Amino acid sequence: MTESLQQIINGISLGSIYALIALGYTMIYGVLRFINFAHGDVFMIGAFVGFYLTPFIHRMFGGSVILVGVVVVLCAMAICSLLGIIIEKVAYRPLRSRPKLTILITAIGVSLFLEYGGQLIFGPDPKLFPTLIPSLTVFESQGVILNVNSLIVMATAFILMLILRFIVFKTKMGTAMRAVSYSHQAASLMGINIDTVVTTVFAIGSSLAAAAAILYASVYPSINPLMGIFPGLKAFIAAVLGGIGNLYGAALGGLIIGLIETFVTGYISSTYRDAIVFSILIFILLLKPSGIMGRFEAEKV
Amino acid sequence: MMSPNPHRPKLYLLAALTLCGGISYFQSYLNPYYYQIIIYIGINIILASSLNIINGLAGQFSLGHAGFMAIGAYASSVISTSLNLPPGSLWEPFLFLGALIFGGIMASLCGLLVGVPCLRLRGDYLAITTLGFGEIIRVIIQNLDFLGAARGFSGITKVSNFFWVYGLVSILIFLIYGLLNSTYGKGFLAVRDDEVAAEAIGINTTYYKVVAFVTGAFFAGIAGGLYAHFVTYINPSQFGFIKSFEIVVMVVVGGMGSIVGVIISAVLLTILPEALRAMAQYRMVIYSLLLIVIMLSRPQGLFGGHINWRRFRRNTGSRV
Numbered sequence: 001m002t003e004s005l006q007q008i009i010n011g012i013s014l015g016s017i018y019a020l021i022a023l024g025y026t027m028i029y030g031v032l033r034f035i036n037f038a039h040g041d042v043f044m045i046g047a048f049v050g051f052y053l054t055p056f057i058h059r060m061f062g063g064s065v066i067l068v069g070v071v072v073v074l075c076a077m078a079i080c081s082l083l084g085i086i087i088e089k090v091a092y093r094p095l096r097s098r099p100k101l102t103i104l105i106t107a108i109g110v111s112l113f114l115e116y117g118g119q120l121i122f123g124p125d126p127k128l129f130p131t132l133i134p135s136l137t138v139f140e141s142q143g144v145i146l147n148v149n150s151l152i153v154m155a156t157a158f159i160l161m162l163i164l165r166f167i168v169f170k171t172k173m174g175t176a177m178r179a180v181s182y183s184h185q186a187a188s189l190m191g192i193n194i195d196t197v198v199t200t201v202f203a204i205g206s207s208l209a210a211a212a213a214i215l216y217a218s219v220y221p222s223i224n225p226l227m228g229i230f231p232g233l234k235a236f237i238a239a240v241l242g243g244i245g246n247l248y249g250a251a252l253g254g255l256i257i258g259l260i261e262t263f264v265t266g267y268i269s270s271t272y273r274d275a276i277v278f279s280i281l282i283f284i285l286l287l288k289p290s291g292i293m294g295r296f297e298a299e300k301v
Numbered sequence: 302m303m304s305p306n307p308h309r310p311k312l313y314l315l316a317a318l319t320l321c322g323g324i325s326y327f328q329s330y331l332n333p334y335y336y337q338i339i340i341y342i343g344i345n346i347i348l349a350s351s352l353n354i355i356n357g358l359a360g361q362f363s364l365g366h367a368g369f370m371a372i373g374a375y376a377s378s379v380i381s382t383s384l385n386l387p388p389g390s391l392w393e394p395f396l397f398l399g400a401l402i403f404g405g406i407m408a409s410l411c412g413l414l415v416g417v418p419c420l421r422l423r424g425d426y427l428a429i430t431t432l433g434f435g436e437i438i439r440v441i442i443q444n445l446d447f448l449g450a451a452r453g454f455s456g457i458t459k460v461s462n463f464f465w466v467y468g469l470v471s472i473l474i475f476l477i478y479g480l481l482n483s484t485y486g487k488g489f490l491a492v493r494d495d496e497v498a499a500e501a502i503g504i505n506t507t508y509y510k511v512v513a514f515v516t517g518a519f520f521a522g523i524a525g526g527l528y529a530h531f532v533t534y535i536n537p538s539q540f541g542f543i544k545s546f547e548i549v550v551m552v553v554v555g556g557m558g559s560i561v562g563v564i565i566s567a568v569l570l571t572i573l574p575e576a577l578r579a580m581a582q583y584r585m586v587i588y589s590l591l592l593i594v595i596m597l598s599r600p601q602g603l604f605g606g607h608i609n610w611r612r613f614r615r616n617t618g619s620r621v
Contacts, residue, residue: 035429091593101362102600104428105553108364109592112546116585236429275440278433285426286418 002143007266008259013150013219015258016157020212021235022242022250023164024205030181030245031201034100037107038087039209040232041114042080044225046210047129047217048122049076054130069132073156073214077207084206085199093195118225129221132214153215160211161251164204168247173200181245230274234261237281243294252292310475317471325464336463340531342571343466344524347473349551349567350560351520354477356549357558358486359513360493362428365415365435366521366548369408371540372438373522374529375448377404378457381530397460401469401526408522409515411438416514435545442537453536454529461531469527473520477560480516489513493558543585550588554595556602565604 021043028036050072057075061067091110095103139146168174179187180197188194216231217223238257242249257277264273284291328336348370355363380400415434443451480486488509491499500506529535547570555566574584595602 035426091597094597098600101360102596104362105549106593106596108428108546108549109589109596112585112589113593116589120582120586233429233433240426271440271444275437278437281433282418282430285430289426 003266005144007262009144009146009150011259011262012255013153013258014262015238015255016154017212017216017219017254018231018235018238018258019251019254020157020160020208020215021231022238022254023161023247024209025236025239026242026244026247026250027177027201027205029239031177031198032092032096034092034103035107035236036092036205037104037232038110038114039205040228040230040235041111041118042084042087042206042228043209043213043216043232044118044223044228045083045114046076046080046213047223047227048118048225049079049210050132050214050217051127051129051223054132058130065132065134069152069214072132073211076210076214080210080213081203081207084202084209088199088202093198115225115229122225124225126222126224129217129223131221132218149219153219156211156215160208164208164247167204173197177201234277237277237284240281240291241284243291246291246293249291249293310478314471314475317475318468321464321467321471324467325462328463338572338575339463340461340466342568343463343470344528344531345548345551345567345571346470346564347466347520347524347527348548349555349563350473350477351517351524352548352552353555353557353560353563354480354489354520355513355517356552357556357563358481358493359489359510360496361510361513363431363514363517364428364542364545364549365431365433365438366517367540367542367544368431368435368438369412369518369521370525370528370544371442371535371537372408372411373401373404373525374535374540375404375442375454375525376407376522377401377526378454378529378535379448380404381458381460382456393460397465397530400530401523404526405519405522408525409519412514412516412518413511415518416511432542432545435540435542439537439540442540449536451537453534455534457529457533457535459530459533461527466527466531469523474560474564481560485509485512547588550592554591554603556604559602559604562602562604566602 021039024039024042025036028034028039053075054068054072057068057071061071087110091106092103095106133149133152136148137145138148138151166174168177176187176192176197177200179190179192180194184194187197212231213228234257235254238253239250240253241256242251242253244250257280260280261273261277264270264276268276331339348366352363352366355361355366377400380403381397384396384400411434415431418430442448448454480489488499488504489512491502491504492506492509496506525540551567551570552563554570555563557563570588574581577584580587
């Protein structure tokens with residue numbers, strides 16, 4: 001019982017990180033109908049931005065732990081949203097009217113480029129992410145430990161999701177995004193600039209990935225240029241599980257995948273963790289390809 | 302398109318096999334390093350051409366080819382080591398052929414397993430699902446003790462030689478051309494070019510996709526068997542998704558659906574990293590840039606589509 005409760009806390013903390021990455025996948029899929037394979041690698045770049053900036057910011061802002069953490073997260077978000085915009089402009093925009101397979105292969109290319117370019121620049125060996133959040137225990141009862149780390153991860157993820165919800169449902173740009181996700185053609189006839197919307201979506205999605213990366217790296221402090229692959233794939237699976245294109249679905253899917261992963265690690269074996277998460281993807285696609293909250297779309301000729 | 306003489310392809314095949322047999326008599330005179338590269342080129346041709354059946358001809362996008370290769374490698378090695386292949390005996394070639402085919406069949410059974418759920422998926426989903434399958438296969442092998450788990454599987458007899466590798470290359474190329482001109486080939490192309498339209502004219506698209514997967518996986522398994530019996534030691538990390546990506550790059554650079562193009566690019570992309578050994582750390586960066594640049598500027602691949610050499614055109618007559 002105690003152990004399960006502990007696993008639930010860990011699972012929700014990990015799951016909220018996956019949820020943040022999954023939101024990026026789902027938003028980009030919503031407007032462009034394609035899976036941004038490079039999203040996991042934008043996540044990795046976010047972690048490295050944090051790694052290189054933290055000592056610098058630490059010197060600038062000194063002692064205040066909260067301030068340093070917030071500034072690091074904001075800087076990583078800004079730099080990654082820029083990266084997302086550049087990727088979209090250079091690699092995806094010229095191909096938007098081409099067959100889906102072309103964009104898919106380009107996205108794989110971008111992903112490999114970031115991974116191996118990262119290996120050249122940052123070096124292939126793992127690095128130790130600086131401690132942003134001191135590991136203190138907030139609450140302990142009968143062996144169940146809730147520490148500051150998981151609390152901050154959950155809180156940050158929750159706040160970012162609320163902000164995202166506000167942007168998507170309450171602002172003009174959000175309305176435009178939802179319109180574009182229904183139909184490019186109708187949206188552009190209504191005077192919506194598709195390119196601006198797509199750029200904004202890439203910026204938001206990538207900045208969420210960067211925030212997730214800082215949170216992830218402060219829980220699992222070993223970072224390396226290939227670290228984005230598995231969190232990226234799992235977040236993608238979370239997005240599919242929740243119903244790709246649906247924001248609530250992505251958040252829900254992220255939590256479910258996080259919980260499943262920690263429970264498999266705790267009770268079965270960590271070696272089968274990735275295989276089991278992939279099998280979930282296959283089962284979802286077999287049983288309910290539209291996901292838990294997604295809407296079904298018939299393919300039109 | 303019919304060849305003027307229906308037996309001509311068979312004659313070509315026979316000639317190619319004889320040639321391979323002839324050349325393999327002289328393989329011991331070759332510099333071992335060059336010999337190794339030549340063998341790798343052959344294995345990569347088989348891998349790339351078999352992926353080309355799935356990705357190029359049937360238009361499905363698989364990212365798990367290394368998984369099929371792993372199954373072939375392990376299955377054939379298990380058979381050949383448990384039968385204890387006596388080197389140089391009269392039975393050796395037959396046992397080896399049997400082991401290779403067993404590896405191919407195991408791989409194609411897995412291809413069936415992958416193919417059946419994947420029929421409902423297209424494009425991006427399929428790519429990620431096959432990537433996932435490849436990883437699942439790797440994780441499972443890593444946890445199976447009788448396959449050596451993460452330590453790898455050693456003590457495999459070195460049987461693959463020039464004759465085996467290039468003989469199988471010739472057979473594969475022969476079969477692909479035969480396939481292209483058959484009902485199956487036309488079915489693949491129809492599924493690739495327009496799935497909805499193909500379905501509307503009564504083509505069982507699901508069936509053709511599965512056939513493509515199974516055939517592609519079979520030859521990937523054979524390539525795995527040849528590889529295992531050349532390097533004599535295999536371990537699961539050799540068959541990770543980086544290997545799958547390498548095969549995909551060969552197919553995309555050569556031109557998806559172009560048989561000759563894919564063979565040329567398999568040859569070039571095997572030699573290139575060897576020639577540029579000093580720049581080994583740039584290899585994957587160059588590969589990834591190659592993918593992006595080719596998709597942006599020449600999505601039909603370097604050698605696909607418009608080659609003004611009429612013979613090539615006729616043979617790759619798939620691009621209607």
